[in-house]
Amino acid sequence: MTAPTDQTGTAAPRTLYLEDVAVGDRFVSGTHAMDAAQIKDFARQFDPQPFHLDEAAAEDSLFGGLAASGWHTAAITMKLFVSSLPMADGLVGAGVEVTWPKPTRADDILHVESTITEIKPSRSRPGRAMVTVETLTLNQEGEPRQRLVSRVVMFSRTQG
Amino acid sequence: MTAPTDQTGTAAPRTLYLEDVAVGDRFVSGTHAMDAAQIKDFARQFDPQPFHLDEAAAEDSLFGGLAASGWHTAAITMKLFVSSLPMADGLVGAGVEVTWPKPTRADDILHVESTITEIKPSRSRPGRAMVTVETLTLNQEGEPRQRLVSRVVMFSRTQG
Numbered sequence: 456m457t458a459p460t461d462q463t464g465t466a467a468p469r470t471l472y473l474e475d476v477a478v479g480d481r482f483v484s485g486t487h488a489m490d491a492a493q494i495k496d497f498a499r500q501f502d503p504q505p506f507h508l509d510e511a512a513a514e515d516s517l518f519g520g521l522a523a524s525g526w527h528t529a530a531i532t533m534k535l536f537v538s539s540l541p542m543a544d545g546l547v548g549a550g551v552e553v554t555w556p557k558p559t560r561a562d563d564i565l566h567v568e569s570t571i572t573e574i575k576p577s578r579s580r581p582g583r584a585m586v587t588v589e590t591l592t593l594n595q596e597g598e599p600r601q602r603l604v605s606r607v608v609m610f611s612r613t614q615g
Numbered sequence: 616m617t618a619p620t621d622q623t624g625t626a627a628p629r630t631l632y633l634e635d636v637a638v639g640d641r642f643v644s645g646t647h648a649m650d651a652a653q654i655k656d657f658a659r660q661f662d663p664q665p666f667h668l669d670e671a672a673a674e675d676s677l678f679g680g681l682a683a684s685g686w687h688t689a690a691i692t693m694k695l696f697v698s699s700l701p702m703a704d705g706l707v708g709a710g711v712e713v714t715w716p717k718p719t720r721a722d723d724i725l726h727v728e729s730t731i732t733e734i735k736p737s738r739s740r741p742g743r744a745m746v747t748v749e750t751l752t753l754n755q756e757g758e759p760r761q762r763l764v765s766r767v768v769m770f771s772r773t774q775g
Contacts (some may be wrong), residue, residue: 501690504697504705516705525708526693530661530686537664545664545676548685554710 470543472612473584476571484539484567486595487531489523491561497527522558528565528601529553532592535567540588544610549585552604559601563594574609582611630703632772633744636731644699644727646755647691649683651721657687682718688725688761689713692752695727700748704770709745712764719761723754734769742771 491510498507502524505512513521537546559565573587586609592601651670658667662684665672673681697706719725733747746769752761 497690501694502697503694506705517707524693525711526686526690530657530690533684533686534661534663537662545666547677548715550712550714551685552710552712555708 470541472543473582473609474612476574476586476609478571478574480571482539482569484535486564486566487535489559489561489563489565491521494521494523494527494561497530498524502526518558521561523560525553525555525558525601528555528559528592529603531565532567532590532601532603535565536569536590539567540569542607542609547608549606549608554602556599556602563600565592565594565600567592582613584609630701632703633769634772636734636746636769638731638734640731642699642729644695646724646726647695649719649721649723649725651681654681654683654687654721657690658684662686678718681721683720685713685715685718685761688715688719688752689763691725692727692750692761692763695725696729696750699727700729702767702769707768709766709768714762716759716762723760725752725754725760727752742773744769
């Protein structure tokens with residue numbers, strides 16, 4: 456069985472088990488509108504560097520303007536990912552790789568597009584698999600802000 | 616020149632240029648005390664899954680109790696990393712790999728220990744290098760909560 460691809464990001468997708476997904480399945484999230492206040496608020500708490508906190512200081516940095524922390528982009532990505540790929544037992548990552556080709560800006564409206572790239576059934580535990588998902592975070596122009604590769608555990612319906 | 620290792624996490628380390636670091640240098644941060652309110656607040660904003668939001672729901676999950684989002688651990692790691700490894704032009708990651716061997720719990724007091732594992736000078740741009748840093752996030756018992764490998768750009772003093 457193949458999972459329905461949520462292309463709109465508006466429908467509430469049903470809970471997904473291992474049987475519901477296949478390599479190549481693609482999930483598109485809803486959107487998150489960034490703004491300068493959110494960028495500075497996250498930075499004050501977690502990444503207090505001048506180019507994330509202050510427009511004037513950011514002008515003189517290698518970003519040439521206020522830029523969101525990569526970890527802020529990652530956190531928003533998780534929010535959009537969780538709502539667009541509702542795995543039955545939760546989305547629990549064993550490990551991830553993240554790259555940030557360009558930082559998120561204050562006027563970006565972000566969404567994420569996730570594709571299942573590999574499903575590796577567990578040999579020792581039937582009804583369980585390690586699923587690799589590639590998640591691109593894009594702005595309203597389709598410009599990539601983050602590429603995330605996650606390895607997540609999925610369970611079959613009968614093991615749920 | 617080798618950078619002084621900040622073992623206490625209390626001294627304000629000086630700004631670091633490429634000349635100031637060597638493979639094997641180690642930096643120990645100050646601490647961050649987690650609590651249930653922070654775990655739930657971050658989760659409400661960025662990772663609203665039951666095991667990050669509610670003690671009772673978390674008991675029945677694979678975590679067996681309230682667990683911080685891995686992205687929350689990552690964000691706190693960045694805060695501790697920035698304060699313990701003050702690179703001259705900021706800490707800008709080109710890419711990272713993250714694994715979470717166990718989730719952060721509400722009573723964890725976190726600190727990070729960063730080790731420079733590779734320095735690769737740029738061929739095309741002298742005075743610039745890609746530096747690989749391994750950052751372990753540990754609780755007060757020394758139990759690992761996150762392993763982060765970052766590739767960051769560093770500049771020499773003369774290029775600054």
